[in-house]
Amino acid sequence: MAIKYELIKTCKQSGARLGRLHTPHGVIETPIFMPVGTQATVKSMTPEELKDINSQIILSNTYHLYLRPGHKLIEKAGGLHKFMNWDKPILTDSGGFQVFSLGPLRKISEEGVEFRSHLDGSKHFISPEKAVEIQNSLGSDIMMAFDECAPYPADHDYVKKSLERTTRWAKRCKDAHENTDKQALFGIIQGGMYKDLREQSAKEIIDLDFPGYSVGGLSVGEPKDLMYEVLEYTTPLMPKDKPRYLMGVGSPDDLIEGVIRGIDMFDCVLPSRIGRNGTAMTSQGKVVIKNAKHKESFEPLDPECDCYTCKNYSRSYLRHLFKANEILGLRLLTNHNLYFLLNLMKEVRQAIMDDRLLDYRKEFFLKYGYEL
Amino acid sequence: MAIKYELIKTCKQSGARLGRLHTPHGVIETPIFMPVGTQATVKSMTPEELKDINSQIILSNTYHLYLRPGHKLIEKAGGLHKFMNWDKPILTDSGGFQVFSLGPLRKISEEGVEFRSHLDGSKHFISPEKAVEIQNSLGSDIMMAFDECAPYPADHDYVKKSLERTTRWAKRCKDAHENTDKQALFGIIQGGMYKDLREQSAKEIIDLDFPGYSVGGLSVGEPKDLMYEVLEYTTPLMPKDKPRYLMGVGSPDDLIEGVIRGIDMFDCVLPSRIGRNGTAMTSQGKVVIKNAKHKESFEPLDPECDCYTCKNYSRSYLRHLFKANEILGLRLLTNHNLYFLLNLMKEVRQAIMDDRLLDYRKEFFLKYGYEL
Numbered sequence: 001m002a003i004k005y006e007l008i009k010t011c012k013q014s015g016a017r018l019g020r021l022h023t024p025h026g027v028i029e030t031p032i033f034m035p036v037g038t039q040a041t042v043k044s045m046t047p048e049e050l051k052d053i054n055s056q057i058i059l060s061n062t063y064h065l066y067l068r069p070g071h072k073l074i075e076k077a078g079g080l081h082k083f084m085n086w087d088k089p090i091l092t093d094s095g096g097f098q099v100f101s102l103g104p105l106r107k108i109s110e111e112g113v114e115f116r117s118h119l120d121g122s123k124h125f126i127s128p129e130k131a132v133e134i135q136n137s138l139g140s141d142i143m144m145a146f147d148e149c150a151p152y153p154a155d156h157d158y159v160k161k162s163l164e165r166t167t168r169w170a171k172r173c174k175d176a177h178e179n180t181d182k183q184a185l186f187g188i189i190q191g192g193m194y195k196d197l198r199e200q201s202a203k204e205i206i207d208l209d210f211p212g213y214s215v216g217g218l219s220v221g222e223p224k225d226l227m228y229e230v231l232e233y234t235t236p237l238m239p240k241d242k243p244r245y246l247m248g249v250g251s252p253d254d255l256i257e258g259v260i261r262g263i264d265m266f267d268c269v270l271p272s273r274i275g276r277n278g279t280a281m282t283s284q285g286k287v288v289i290k291n292a293k294h295k296e297s298f299e300p301l302d303p304e305c306d307c308y309t310c311k312n313y314s315r316s317y318l319r320h321l322f323k324a325n326e327i328l329g330l331r332l333l334t335n336h337n338l339y340f341l342l343n344l345m346k347e348v349r350q351a352i353m354d355d356r357l358l359d360y361r362k363e364f365f366l367k368y369g370y371e372l
Numbered sequence: 373m374a375i376k377y378e379l380i381k382t383c384k385q386s387g388a389r390l391g392r393l394h395t396p397h398g399v400i401e402t403p404i405f406m407p408v409g410t411q412a413t414v415k416s417m418t419p420e421e422l423k424d425i426n427s428q429i430i431l432s433n434t435y436h437l438y439l440r441p442g443h444k445l446i447e448k449a450g451g452l453h454k455f456m457n458w459d460k461p462i463l464t465d466s467g468g469f470q471v472f473s474l475g476p477l478r479k480i481s482e483e484g485v486e487f488r489s490h491l492d493g494s495k496h497f498i499s500p501e502k503a504v505e506i507q508n509s510l511g512s513d514i515m516m517a518f519d520e521c522a523p524y525p526a527d528h529d530y531v532k533k534s535l536e537r538t539t540r541w542a543k544r545c546k547d548a549h550e551n552t553d554k555q556a557l558f559g560i561i562q563g564g565m566y567k568d569l570r571e572q573s574a575k576e577i578i579d580l581d582f583p584g585y586s587v588g589g590l591s592v593g594e595p596k597d598l599m600y601e602v603l604e605y606t607t608p609l610m611p612k613d614k615p616r617y618l619m620g621v622g623s624p625d626d627l628i629e630g631v632i633r634g635i636d637m638f639d640c641v642l643p644s645r646i647g648r649n650g651t652a653m654t655s656q657g658k659v660v661i662k663n664a665k666h667k668e669s670f671e672p673l674d675p676e677c678d679c680y681t682c683k684n685y686s687r688s689y690l691r692h693l694f695k696a697n698e699i700l701g702l703r704l705l706t707n708h709n710l711y712f713l714l715n716l717m718k719e720v721r722q723a724i725m726d727d728r729l730l731d732y733r734k735e736f737f738l739k740y741g742y743e744l
Binding site: 039040041043044045046068069073076077078083084085295296298312313314316317319320321323324326327328330331 | 411412413415416417418440441445448449450455456457667668670684685686688689691692693695696698699700702703
């Protein structure tokens with residue numbers, strides 16, 4: 001087995017789990033947020049900077065790396081860890097979400113998905129077997145099965161057919177996986193916003209016995225309450241001795257609500273993307289750094305934050321960097337936002353340890369400005 | 373006196389000088405190359421990274437900072453050092469070169485230069501007094517006099533009138549300077565490519581007794597041989613006990629040839645600009661990282677280089693980052709190029725110490741591919 005999940009304790013105030021995930025590239029304390037390095041780099045950051053803010057694992061992208069620079073090139077380079085100079089764990093998604101997002105550029109069949117590259121229009125085909133082959137070449141610690149992610153909204157019949165195909169594809173992924181001792185393949189539970197379909201998908205996927213499971217098909221445009229509701233009836237169906245990963249979630253409220261409902265792992269481009277666009281997450285809520293009110297503010301972004309950006313730079317300087325289109329500006333806000341979420345998860349872990357996660361949520365959102 | 377130049381020795385093979393420049397923010401070993409931080413940031417780099425590659429002093433820009441964010445704002449922030457989190461020496465240029473480069477957007481009179489902002493078209497006026505006031509607000513260790521930089525080619529009569537105005541403006545700058553104990557104001561010698569005019573300008577400017585002198589009006593489009601010739605007859609006119617600064621020069625050949633002709637300080641956007649565009653300076657000459665031949669090269673940019681980029685990343689990965697328009701790519705090449713030039717200057721200082729700079733030049737260019 002490539003990985004092993006160790007459940008340390010469950011919070012007495014909620015379903016939140018404190019755990020450790022042992023991987024070939026080190027141990028991850030969960031619950032954890034995973035910064036996203038789509039193209040074999042977390043945008044604007046070095047690996048050392050990611051470690052300085054206590055990133056324990058990063059995510060990279062099968063679809064993007066397959067197209068550029070190509071998984072065979074990365075295999076020749078010695079794998080993705082060596083290629084990008086990152087020696088801690090890596091999770092790769094399957095590319096499923098990306099190819100389905102191509103819309104008219106893709107055609108789905110039972111065999112797989114035919115699509116045209118968003119880079120040059122060239123024609124490609126990714127099957128469950130191909131997605132696994134690519135991830136075997138990349139050498140990620142955690143691989144994701146190639147699934148079909150139903151859109152929102154979608155009717156019951158569509159979602160049922162889609163989840164059943166996802167089960168057949170999950171089986172094919174498992175059969176194709178060549179490196180089970182060094183790479184763990186996670187199954188993905190689909191079923192949209194339908195309780196009976198989540199139950200069906202959970203049963204079928206868990207019957208295939210994967211070392212970890214993801215809840216897919218959420219954070220696709222549905223209201224937040226609906227996402228929380230789906231999590232509430234889905235996570236209890238999942239094994240207690242395996243890690244649980246909620247894909248594509250990364251706002252502070254969703255992270256905390258997800259943990260409360262028993263999720264261990266999250267990823268999202270949100271913190272880095274809004275950081276590059278000049279929006280910071282702070283303990284007092286969002287700060288849009290280009291706003292005129294920050295022009296002569298010589299205070300840090302977040303007075304409660306100990307990150308490199310907040311310890312060394314004023315809002316005034318950060319605003320200047322963004323107004324002048326200087327790269328250092330987006331570096332500093334990316335760094336801060338990722339630190340903010342990783343530190344939030346550290347506090348969440350402590351709150352679980354102390355059996356007070358619901359109290360922590362209340363304290364956090366009183367400052368952050370979230371309505372409970 | 374804000375600064376003091378200490379001449380350690382002169383190379384027995386050339387006119388090259390080894391020295392130390394004492395400033396309010398520390399001692400600079402000369403000859404030195406100064407990375408350029410036009411808008412209060414050396415593009416893509418943090419101050420810590422600049423220190424890691426042994427940057428001893430950086431340059432920033434009066435014209436750009438006056439327009440954005442404004443020198444009064446920077447004064448309120450506690451000066452440029454504090455604003456940008458850089459505690460080592462800073463040199464600011466006067467803005468003269470930038471406003472003259474505006475072409476039809478500017479109008480020169482004896483009083484100063486009226487111009488329209490390249491940012492929003494707003495009208496502004498910079499006089500010698502204003503250029504000094506701005507630099508006093510910025511608090512740079514070394515300020516430059518507001519001069520008129522003649523274009524190349526320009527006729528004798530034009531250049532003579534221009535250098536004489538530069539002398540009158542230099543006097544006005546000196547009279548306006550309010551902070552002589554903490555900021556050193558350098559005079560600029562003009563005179564184009566005419567020996568008699570360089571002699572006239574050198575005499576007039578040196579008679580005003582500045583703590584340091586710059587050779588201006590070179591690297592403006594003239595052939596390299598002509599620049600070297602002007603330096604050959606200009607530097608012997610300059611005092612031995614004051615630092616000598618050649619503005620706007622930063623290719624490896626020009627740095628070495630400048631040092632041989634007695635120059636102590638250089639600045640140029642070249643290494644960082646070509647780095648951001650994917651060209652690296654290496655001990656074997658230039659490397660254009662996007663070239664297809666680097667696709668499967670798992671070697672470093674420069675096998676002889678000890679910089680962060682060369683110790684940790686392959687050409688193949690760097691090429692991928694540039695092909696994918698990833699910010700980390702231009703960060704890594706900027707870092708490498710600045711390290712390369714700063715390390716070149718360190719080797720040049722050692723060669724002066726060892727009285728073998730001409731031998732060093734020969735060895736360097738045999739590898740670099742420069743015709744002697």
